[in-house]
Amino acid sequence: MFSFFNKKAVEVQESKAEVSQDYSDISKVAEYFKHETGVTFDKQISILTNKVTTFCKHREINSFTSLLQIIERDKQIKQELIDYLTTNETFFYREFSQIDALSKLVKKSSQHVDILCAPSATGEEPYSIAIALLEAGVSASSFNIVGIDINSDALTKAKEAIYRERNVRNLTPEIINRYFTFTGEKYALNNSIKSLVTFKLTNLFDPSFTALGKFDFVFSRNMLIYFDKETKLRAKTILESMRKDTEHDVFFGHADLF
Numbered sequence: 001m002f003s004f005f006n007k008k009a010v011e012v013q014e015s016k017a018e019v020s021q022d023y024s025d026i027s028k029v030a031e032y033f034k035h036e037t038g039v040t041f042d043k044q045i046s047i048l049t050n051k052v053t054t055f056c057k058h059r060e061i062n063s064f065t066s067l068l069q070i071i072e073r074d075k076q077i078k079q080e081l082i083d084y085l086t087t088n089e090t091f092f093y094r095e096f097s098q099i100d101a102l103s104k105l106v107k108k109s110s111q112h113v114d115i116l117c118a119p120s121a122t123g124e125e126p127y128s129i130a131i132a133l134l135e136a137g138v139s140a141s142s143f144n145i146v147g148i149d150i151n152s153d154a155l156t157k158a159k160e161a162i163y164r165e166r167n168v169r170n171l172t173p174e175i176i177n178r179y180f181t182f183t184g185e186k187y188a189l190n191n192s193i194k195s196l197v198t199f200k201l202t203n204l205f206d207p208s209f210t211a212l213g214k215f216d217f218v219f220s221r222n223m224l225i226y227f228d229k230e231t232k233l234r235a236k237t238i239l240e241s242m243r244k245d246t247e248h249d250v251f252f253g254h255a256d257l258f
């Protein structure tokens with residue numbers, strides 16, 4: 001039987017747990033996250049507080065201060081937080097005019113071209129480029145595409161390359177038939193396209209990013225929108241330095257405007 005004393009003991013334990021929880025001041029987490037990834041929550045502090053509180057509670061982390069201490073020594077939790085807080089929304093043939101412009105440039109080129117997609121999120125953008133190049137008559141052996149992202153979940157999905165209807169909504173039925181296998185619910189990208197893109201888990205601000213080498217064309221769309229002005233400019237300089245030469249501008253998204 002559950003005694004009065006047991007009940008009291010549980011109540012005392014519960015109230016101790018409540019007392020030791022402190023999810024009041026998110027500012028240091030916000031600062032840390034911006035410093036590590038560039039992503040700012042300056043205008044969404046209450047959203048960030050709610051999200052990180054949920055993140056902590058699921059892992060029995062009692063305060064934001066403890067979270068920061070844990071992250072310092074636990075790379076896995078740090079990656080989980082990055083995966084949880086970054087936004088990976090993307091779809092095939094997004095802002096297609098830029099992909100079309102790239103296809104025309106690549107078609108004109110007589111040399112093998114290296115293309116960088118930073119960030120690639122779940123893969124739709126680099127795969128769109130591969131499809132558009134093939135559709136333009138460029139041979140698969142004359143280009144190489146690298147996709148990078150800071151979000152490991154997104155990259156796992158990119159490598160699986162199985163998409164929902166809403167991700168392929170901009171593609172014609174002909175392109176879907178040519179490059180995907182419909183499984184009755186989802187669209188699995190064919191290996192012939194998957195094999196044309198290499199993905200790497202990389203932070204744009206980490207030296208491992210610039211160590212990727214130089215590229216003929218650089219795409220960086222819809223990432224800078226999450227950065228403040230100063231970080232956007234820093235990112236722009238890094239992305240521009242990834243080009244083999246200055247002949248072509250980096251392809252930024254229309255919403256990324258400086």
Ligand SMILES: C[S@@+](CC[C@H](N)C(=O)[O-])C[C@H]1O[C@@H](n2cnc3c(N)ncnc32)[C@H](O)[C@@H]1O
Nearest residue numbers: 037086088090119121150151203204221222223
């Ligand atoms: C909205 S997606 C854009 C995907 C695609 N380029 C597009 O335009 O559809 C933004 C991506 O930026 C990534 N990201 C944010 N900060 C990053 C950083 N510092 N380094 C690399 N990727 C980052 C996020 O993980 C997310 O997948």
